[in-house]
Amino acid sequence: MSAETLVLALVVITALGFDFTNGFHDTGNAMATSIATGALKPRVAVAVSAVLNLVGAFLSISVALTVTNAVVKTFDSNASAASDALTVPGDHLLMIVLAGLIGGIVWNLLTWLLGLPSSSSHALFGGLIGAAIASLGWGGVNWVGDGTKLDGVVGKVLLPAVLSPVVAALVAGIGTWVIYKIVVGVAARFTTEGFRWGQIGTASLVSLAHGTNDAQKTMGVITLALIGSGHWSHTDAIPFWVKLVCALAIALGTYVGGWRIIRTLGKGLVEIESPQGMAAEASSAAVILASSHFGFALSTTHVATGSILGTGLGKPGAQVRWGVAGRMVVGWVLTLPLAAVVGAAMWGIGNLLGNTGGAVVEFVILLALGGAMFVRAQRRPVGAHNVNDEWSAGAAPERSQPELATVGAVR
Amino acid sequence: MSAFGHDLEFMLEAIWKVVVACLVLGAGLPAVFALGIRSLAWAHGGEAEAGDAAPNPWARVVAYVCFAVVLYGLIVGIMYVVATGHGNNISLEHVWPQIVSA
Numbered sequence: 159m160s161a162e163t164l165v166l167a168l169v170v171i172t173a174l175g176f177d178f179t180n181g182f183h184d185t186g187n188a189m190a191t192s193i194a195t196g197a198l199k200p201r202v203a204v205a206v207s208a209v210l211n212l213v214g215a216f217l218s219i220s221v222a223l224t225v226t227n228a229v230v231k232t233f234d235s236n237a238s239a240a241s242d243a244l245t246v247p248g249d250h251l252l253m254i255v256l257a258g259l260i261g262g263i264v265w266n267l268l269t270w271l272l273g274l275p276s277s278s279s280h281a282l283f284g285g286l287i288g289a290a291i292a293s294l295g296w297g298g299v300n301w302v303g304d305g306t307k308l309d310g311v312v313g314k315v316l317l318p319a320v321l322s323p324v325v326a327a328l329v330a331g332i333g334t335w336v337i338y339k340i341v342v343g344v345a346a347r348f349t350t351e352g353f354r355w356g357q358i359g360t361a362s363l364v365s366l367a368h369g370t371n372d373a374q375k376t377m378g379v380i381t382l383a384l385i386g387s388g389h390w391s392h393t394d395a396i397p398f399w400v401k402l403v404c405a406l407a408i409a410l411g412t413y414v415g416g417w418r419i420i421r422t423l424g425k426g427l428v429e430i431e432s433p434q435g436m437a438a439e440a441s442s443a444a445v446i447l448a449s450s451h452f453g454f455a456l457s458t459t460h461v462a463t464g465s466i467l468g469t470g471l472g473k474p475g476a477q478v479r480w481g482v483a484g485r486m487v488v489g490w491v492l493t494l495p496l497a498a499v500v501g502a503a504m505w506g507i508g509n510l511l512g513n514t515g516g517a518v519v520e521f522v523i524l525l526a527l528g529g530a531m532f533v534r535a536q537r538r539p540v541g542a543h544n545v546n547d548e549w550s551a552g553a554a555p556e557r558s559q560p561e562l563a564t565v566g567a568v569r
Numbered sequence: 570m571s572a573f574g575h576d577l578e579f580m581l582e583a584i585w586k587v588v589v590a591c592l593v594l595g596a597g598l599p600a601v602f603a604l605g606i607r608s609l610a611w612a613h614g615g616e617a618e619a620g621d622a623a624p625n626p627w628a629r630v631v632a633y634v635c636f637a638v639v640l641y642g643l644i645v646g647i648m649y650v651v652a653t654g655h656g657n658n659i660s661l662e663h664v665w666p667q668i669v670s671a
Contacts, residue, residue, distance in 0.1 A: 214650065214654070217650065217651055217654035217655070218654040301573075302571070302572035302573045302575075302576055303572055303575075303576060304572060305571075305572040305575040305576075306575075307579065309576070310572070310576065312573055312576045313576035313579065313580070317576060317577070317580045321580065321584060325584075325587065325588055325591060326591075328588070328592075329588075329591045329592055329595040329596050330595070330596075332592065332596045333595060333596035333599045333600065336596060336599075336600045336603070337599055337600060337602075337603040340600060340603040340604055340607050341603050341606055341607050342619075343618055343619030343620065344606065344607055344610040344617065344618055344619075345610060345616060345617045345618065348606055348609055348610045348613075348617055349606060352602075352605070352606035352609070353602075353606070356599065356602050356639075359643055360599075363643065363646050363647065363650075366647065366650050367650050370650050370653070370654045433603070436599055436602070437596070437599050440594075440595050440596070440598060440599045441591070441595040441596065442595075443594075443595070443646060444590070444591045444594035444595025444596075444598075445587075445591050445595060447594075447646055447649055447650070448587050448590040448591050448594065448595075449587055450653060451590070451649070451653075452583045452586055452587050452590075453583070454583065454587065
């Protein structure tokens with residue numbers, strides 16, 4: 159295997175690893191409410207979500223080559239030939255993408271360990287931004303777009319992140335309030351069974367939309383790497399094997415399930431009943447689909463979290479744990495900068511050791527950090543068996559010194 | 570105006586449309602669904618509802634109309650995901666959603 163092929167292989171494997179963490183990080187966005195209310199058994203819920211993510215991933219035919227362009231200037235989509243479209247040398251691009259992916263994965267795993275839902279797209283964008291700043295300087299980042307449409311870090315990442323949870327919370331809050339008004343006095347056997355089906359339907363729609371949106375990002379990244387290394391020359395198509403492996407990776411990740419995050423979303427933030435579960439997922443589905451219709455890029459995680467919070471606000475007497483919500487918001491604010499720090503550090507290693515050696519060392523560091531966080535998670539495992547335990551029992555992992563030490567090592 | 574200002578402007582222009590669409594789909598349809606469930610209980614009568622009313626068979630029709638509306642919304646949603654995944658869009662001109670090129 160030549161050195162170039164080795165680097166490309168590491169990029170593809172790392173991208174699939176990111177896709178996998180994207181899947182398991184986001185299982186809770188669709189299924190946490192159904193699991194918490196018992197509408198679906200935990201194992202059944204993750205299986206349904208995985209299948210729908212798989213189907214959704216195959217539905218995404220449109221080319222997402224420009225996904226990285228939202229934040230970094232690497233690709234000129236007006237170019238006629240793929241080889242002309244790259245604005246940085248191919249081997250350079252591969253190292254930026256690898257560093258960015260590692261930044262995204264490390265942040266995804268750390269937030270999973272802490273049981274924090276955080277946006278996988280923000281983690282990926284953060285990693286790419288860090289790597290781009292380190293290699294190309296501030297000018298290598300697409301901060302605000304060119305003023306003709308909503309674009310860049312501000313338009314595609316920051317503004318939606320601030321607004322989408324608020325809109326989702328508003329819609330879910332109003333929905334919840336109205337639903338409880340309508341069914342007041344109706345016997346529980348009618349409401350429980352009825353809203354159970356409502357929950358399953360809405361959660362399934364969110365899963366499908368997630369598969370379509372998120373798998374596409376990794377497909378775009380891998381195809382970009384193939385173009386950068388000269389293995390692919392179309393800007394309007396994606397190799398079938400890329401689509402297949404990305405769909406499988408996100409579905410497998412979804413099935414494995416980020417139980418720590420599911421628990422935080424389903425039990426930690428608000429105590430949820432089935433009418434609230436339906437209101438939350440209906441709001442999430444509406445916000446995700448309407449936003450994509452109007453051309454907004456947003457994070458499923460921010461929407462789902464906002465919806466669940468809103469459903470707690472909309473039900474009279476329901477309790478919202480603001481401490482948990484506060485931790486999440488802190489996590490969201492830190493996602494971009496910290497993933498960027500990791501991305502920049504990884505690019506630095508590649509720059510220091512040369513492309514091939516650097517890529518191998520970066521990959522080994524990723525495996526070591528991932529392994530350490532996995533081992534740490536096993537001390538207080540969360541799974542299908544205890545995901546719905548009372549929140550006060552404290553199965554949620556608390557921030558503690560060893561975890562902070564791990565972050566320190568990354569910095 | 571700076572590009573940053575344009576981003577803000579684009580966002581403010583579109584946000585109201587998004588909010589209205591989301592309220593109709595994300596809160597309106599669940600409310601219709603809840604109305605369907607209320608109607609089912611109404612049709613059943615007796616202990617199904619506070620007030621112990623007599624069964625009302627017509628309420629079952631109302632319930633099914635409500636569920637049909639919600640099902641329609643769900644189908645439109647699925648069709649939309651399928652259409653946009655292929656880079657297309659959907660048209661509701663003929664009520665039943667149809668995939669059209671964007």
